[in-house]
Amino acid sequence: MPSHLPKKFSEIFLKLFHILEAILLVGITLATLAAMINEFIVIYTNRQIALTDILLMFIYLEVLAMVQQFVTNGKIPVRYPIYIAIMAIARYITLGMKELDGAYIVWLSVAAFILAAATLIIRIGHHYWPYEDAEEPGYRNSHD
Numbered sequence: 001m002p003s004h005l006p007k008k009f010s011e012i013f014l015k016l017f018h019i020l021e022a023i024l025l026v027g028i029t030l031a032t033l034a035a036m037i038n039e040f041i042v043i044y045t046n047r048q049i050a051l052t053d054i055l056l057m058f059i060y061l062e063v064l065a066m067v068q069q070f071v072t073n074g075k076i077p078v079r080y081p082i083y084i085a086i087m088a089i090a091r092y093i094t095l096g097m098k099e100l101d102g103a104y105i106v107w108l109s110v111a112a113f114i115l116a117a118a119t120l121i122i123r124i125g126h127h128y129w130p131y132e133d134a135e136e137p138g139y140r141n142s143h144d
Helices: 009-044 052-073 079-095 102-128
Strands: none
Touching: 009 052, 052 079, 079 102
């Protein structure tokens, strides 16, 4: 459905929105890089690498991959936030293994399994029913 706003207003608003979007993407990238550098400093200072540190690095890597996908394609595949959620759950379980109740760990594991199953279903769905890009007829998005 087309916008009922004046064309000039829409153009100005969209230009400002794209500038804000670019500023936020740069901010997210810089914040993620700063967090990664900080984590490397902590690892170097402690002279020890824990599994939780590696999982945290994967979370940072997925955030950077999301930014890259958004800059490249103008959209973020839904599987990237799901990957981050799975890593966050794994890290949470790893950090609190001794303090967490057994039933709570099972529920967290079930949540991670459901997210992994959702990713599999999305991947299978995109394989059998790929999106058609409106701008390029015949374009098959098999990378999601």
